[in-house]
Amino acid sequence: MVVDSQGRILYLNHAVHALLGIDPARAMGTPIAQYLKELDWPKILAEGQVVNRDLEVFYPQQRYLHFYLVPLEDNHTALMVSRLFSMT
Secondary structure, three states: OEEEOOOEEEEOOHHHHHHHOOOHHHHOOOEHHHOOOOOOHHHHHHHOOOEEEEEEEOOOOOEEEEEEEEEEEEOOEEEEEEEEEEOO
């Protein structure tokens, strides 16, 4: 998953769709906070640092995920790339 400096979704792959039930076609340009409400997105995006968290999600099924977010700089646009994987 890739989000911009405002937290808008720029890219989702099939794994994110399978883990979180997010439809990539509908999610493009929408705030990631709409889907992962458990995280403090304004704070995460403002700090621009590596974030490493475990979280529990309940949709599309209950599971525990490890969330790893890395800030990037691309053509003067701040991007955050995340890696999610199931711990269950």
